[in-house]
Amino acid sequence: MAQRFSVAYWLAAADEREAYARALDICVEQTVEIPRDIVPVGYVEDEILGRLEALLPGSDERGGFLADISYSEDDVGGDFLQLLNIVFGNSSIKTGTRVEAIQLSDGLRALCPGPRFGAAGLRARTGISSGPLIMSAIKPVGLSTGELANLAHKFALGGMHLIKDDHGLVDQPTSPYAERLAACVAAVEEANDKTGYRCAYVPNITGSASQIFERAFMAREAGAGAVMLAPSLVGFDVSRSLAADPDFGLPVVSHPTFAGANIITPTTGFSHRFFFGTLQRLMGVDAVVFPNFGGRFGFSREECLSILQGCTEDLGGPKPIFPAPGGGMTFERIPDMQRAYGDHVIYLIGGALLREREMVAACQALRAGIAGAATASGSGTPAY
């Protein structure tokens, strides 16, 4: 018999009887997808069919129940998309059903070795051994390559650790991908030569499905420090494939665009901890962008802290990664974020820096302020 992994689902149900029936439905829906009474006896029933391992009442304000359902590695067939299909495929379309967490098996750890770099690797590459990192973004779409590269240059001079493309920058005529890539790498390198820092430019990887890998490798060839992509658009295996490819060898930053309602309703979709934590690590992502609490999106402080947990908790293999909260960040919010995230964080600060007239000085002040806050809070070198 193959090893089994298990998924914890939250289920809406009026009572245990209903919850039990719903949980058994998931065992069928996620695996054999035929009526229970015609599941072939033997291997299919014993091995492939999902198995309800535990059912407990929910412990938060949602009520409901938590069902622990195990699946066989045989059902995965070495296919990461099929793993996601088993975890939540058809059941994702049912109301009152949410993926809370996954318990990995050795086979899944082999299929998903996780990020190549992780938080520690990103620290090593940027030369920042303690305290939060800072990432800014060049934007908006519509600026010329020269204007965008100039922004990147100033951000790098100001001591930002990572400078990413806005996720809307693709291959527009105003700034074609190859041109922007070359210009921004050069602009950041030039700044690094002056500062002695190791700032990384992080281009946005998109395009037609057959271009994605080509663009990612172009970034590597050109000297980018990492790449960014949006799994909900490009597909959920791209980052895993890139991270697993020894010839690629760049960190991957993931962006939440198009992730949609799956991550904003408490009774459907995915828990924040799973979607922005566990799943990202299984996908080989090194840093995950998500909407910060108190910004212009609706994530709560508690939800963001659960993401920090998902990014750092022991998974028995996949490395811890960086949460990169962003979206409406301002200088004033740094102390509160410091209390929430400690040192295990990449601050993503975009618009707030762009409005500064003296951008380099503003970046330097931001960098000093964050380093000071980290020292003041007494948080030492991270554990990873």
Add this chain to the structure above:
Amino acid sequence: MAQRFSVAYWLAAADEREAYARALDICVEQTVEIPRDIVPVGYVEDEILGRLEALLPGSDERGGFLADISYSEDDVGGDFLQLLNIVFGNSSIKTGTRVEAIQLSDGLRALCPGPRFGAAGLRARTGISSGPLIMSAIKPVGLSTGELANLAHKFALGGMHLIKDDHGLVDQPTSPYAERLAACVAAVEEANDKTGYRCAYVPNITGSASQIFERAFMAREAGAGAVMLAPSLVGFDVSRSLAADPDFGLPVVSHPTFAGANIITPTTGFSHRFFFGTLQRLMGVDAVVFPNFGGRFGFSREECLSILQGCTEDLGGPKPIFPAPGGGMTFERIPDMQRAYGDHVIYLIGGALLREREMVAACQALRAGIAGAATASGSGTPAY
């Protein structure tokens, strides 16, 4: 100035003032993603920034408002994923925001020429010029290639028009992809030789991101009649790329697995008409699988009829496609479905056939029953 396309959003808002503010936020969020007061004047503000074209009170039980927002083709940069990013990227993570419809521009029609075959092309390939088509599925995961091919053979003998893989069939050791592909193509061809029909085998295309196209072309080389894929897992550009590739030349069936909460809540995500209709056609899909009303998922009859509308309404270019409702279909439901969908439908019937002892005879009865219902309802040759 480039042409503009527009997206209709439903917005939750207490009054027009709030709706107006929310709509203007979307104009910024989906394009420049920087505070409104620092948007560069000139090209960026005039061209790239989203533009609120109309704001009207909602007309259904949700209340709220409908905002019509236009975007420049310049922002798309010839990138389909960027189009989706503009349509709903970050705003997909906001509550009370839903994409209802899109108004295409000529540039988008050039980027998305749509399905290669469409409903009429699928009819031509299967030789069924009128009435509903029938698709069944070989399953469950865990059966051997021989068992699955035997099922495909019987379905084809019984006159099913399309026979798809279960979407959980990937490359499991019990039935590796290449082996299953060869065996099922042969099994269906052998049956076609006996019946004179043109039944098509439709393998499930998945794998690592770099394998997807290889698997799709393997299907073509082996003689499959179409391919199936799940856009929410493999990414949203794969089917568009395949449909646009003249060397590929097979119809594409899309499967809704992992589409999640985006398609089940009335106040977030996408309207059924957009997600299962318009979007599929922009992606080059020829037939779209979705959960039928009255089955084990929660779609209403009205929602399913809106999908039929989305699959067939005039988009000024992309061909009409087939809705393929499935999920808990039974023989008894055929008359009701016939009243709902008319002839413009592929009935997806899986489990109900698998429980029949005399499967070939059951398929033949089903085919005859559906043809009879089509004749009885007086519905003639479809308009496409």
